[in-house]
Amino acid sequence: SLARPVTKEKHEETSRVVFDEVDDEKFDGKSNLKRKESGGGKSILEEMIREEERKKEKINRKDYWLHEGIVVKVMSKALEEKGYYKQKGVVRKVIGKYIGEIEMLESKHVLRVDQEELETVIPQIEKGAYDGRVLKAVEYEDICKVA
Numbered sequence: 001s002l003a004r005p006v007t008k009e010k011h012e013e014t015s016r017v018v019f020d021e022v023d024d025e026k027f028d029g030k031s032n033l034k035r036k037e038s039g040g041g042k043s044i045l046e047e048m049i050r051e052e053e054r055k056k057e058k059i060n061r062k063d064y065w066l067h068e069g070i071v072v073k074v075m076s077k078a079l080e081e082k083g084y085y086k087q088k089g090v091v092r093k094v095i096g097k098y099i100g101e102i103e104m105l106e107s108k109h110v111l112r113v114d115q116e117e118l119e120t121v122i123p124q125i126e127k128g129a130y131d132g133r134v135l136k137a138v139e140y141e142d143i144c145k146v147a
Contacts (some may be wrong), residue, residue: 064097066115071145072102076117084111088121090147120144 042050066072070091074084089102092110100118102111123145125131 064115065120065141066091066094066098066100066118068092068094069147071105071121071147072100072118073121074102074104074111074113074117075119076113079111079113079117083107 068091071088072091073086073088075086077085079085084104087104087106089104089111091100092103093101095101095112098115100113100115102113102118103109104111120141120143122140122143
């Protein structure tokens with residue numbers, strides 16, 4: 001229950017949802033930094049710090065994301081004829097970082113699927129601390145429902 005996506009509720013068609021962070025920080029005026037306004041009312045220094053953090057995040061980002069206990073959707077066209085296409089399942093085991101042993105929710109069948117053929121499932125967003133807030137720098141794919 002992080003934030004409410006800005007775009008439409010249909011998550012299947014949307015490949016990415018842009019989140020926007022709301023700043024709650026209030027400045028007490030005691031700061032020695034002269035605030036040069038840029039864009040959203042943040043000082044140049046704050047912008048530089050955020051940019052550095054974004055660069056670090058990109059460098060440290062792993063190319064694998066499967067994890068036991070998350071809910072995923074099978075997007076493999078090859079499995080369409082078997083009735084698994086766009087069906088949800090729970091990752092029961094991760095094999096070598098990129099292959100998931102998926103227990104399908106409906107049939108309880110267990111499939112081995114490469115993460116390339118899977119996508120995360122966005123949980124129903126509930127009321128909470130972040131209700132109505134938009135978070136910047138959170139990618140749509142970084143959010144997943146936990147079983």
